[in-house]
Every structure is written in structure tokens, then in C-alpha cells.
Amino acid sequence: xxxxxxxxxxxxYLCWVLKQSDDAIKANPHLYAPLALxxxxxx
Numbered sequence: 001x002x003x004x005x006x007x008x009x010x011x012x013y014l015c016w017v018l019k020q021s022d023d024a025i026k027a028n029p030h031l032y033a034p035l036a037l038x039x040x041x042x043x
Contacts, residue, residue: 013037 013034017025025032 010034 016037017032020032030036
């Protein structure tokens with residue numbers, strides 16, 4: 001729902017997040033929010 005609210009593609013977001021390392025997400029969780037992905041890639 002959050003990806004949809006950010007006007008992004010929820011499936012693309014989930015696939016992208018699941019490919020990221022757990023350590024990277026834990027270190028900078030704000031960079032992996034749906035809105036952050038949308039702003040950086042336009043997905």
C-alpha cells in the first residue's frame with residue numbers, strides 16, 4: 001500500500017528491496033522506503 005501511495009509500482013519495489021542486502025537496509029532504512037526508490041529511479 002505504501003508503494004501505491006507513493007505512486008510507484010509495488011511489485012517493482014518489492015523485487016528491488018528483496019535483492020538488497022539486509023545489512024544495507026539496516027544501516028540506512030530510509031533509503032529503502034518506497035518514496036525514496038520512486039524519487040531516485042522514477043519506478
